Amino acid sequence: MPICRALKKHDYSNFELTILEYCSPDKCIEREKYYIDLLGLEYNIVKDPTLPSMSGRTHSDATKIIMSDAKKGKTLSEETRTKISDAQPTSQVIEVFDLEEKTTTSYNSIRSAARALNLPSHKAILNYIKNNQQKPYKGRYTFKKVPKN
Numbered sequence: 001m002p003i004c005r006a007l008k009k010h011d012y013s014n015f016e017l018t019i020l021e022y023c024s025p026d027k028c029i030e031r032e033k034y035y036i037d038l039l040g041l042e043y044n045i046v047k048d049p050t051l052p053s054m055s056g057r058t059h060s061d062a063t064k065i066i067m068s069d070a071k072k073g074k075t076l077s078e079e080t081r082t083k084i085s086d087a088q089p090t091s092q093v094i095e096v097f098d099l100e101e102k103t104t105t106s107y108n109s110i111r112s113a114a115r116a117l118n119l120p121s122h123k124a125i126l127n128y129i130k131n132n133q134q135k136p137y138k139g140r141y142t143f144k145k146v147p148k149n
Helices: 002-010 025-039 061-071 078-087 110-116 123-130
Strands: 094-098 103-107 141-145
Touching: 078 110, 094 110, 103 110, 110 123, 123 141
Parallel strands: none
Antiparallel strands: 094 103, 094 141
């Protein structure tokens, strides 16, 4: 944060806090904009408080290409992919019954089930469930969502 770096670099004693105006809470944003425009405040991160805030950063197209290129060819480990999948708030526990092996396996997400079964995409499982299919997928697997507790 710019203000923290400046305080450390120039020492706290070289800064002061001044209350410019008291106002009602419904006028705070409007008055903040007024003082930013008037004084050109150097350490304010938000240049226009009246604009809707955006979480995260916005990257230029060139930066997005560089970031994408840096990730190409890299493969996440199965453990990492499972952790990411399990951390998703919308993860849906899924049971997979294997007709050949006569086993039922539970997975913490549809994506982790698809990876474990070496399916090209998790969408096959989504479509199977959405269409309420009865015929086993690839003649071998049936899928069932497990209600969350």
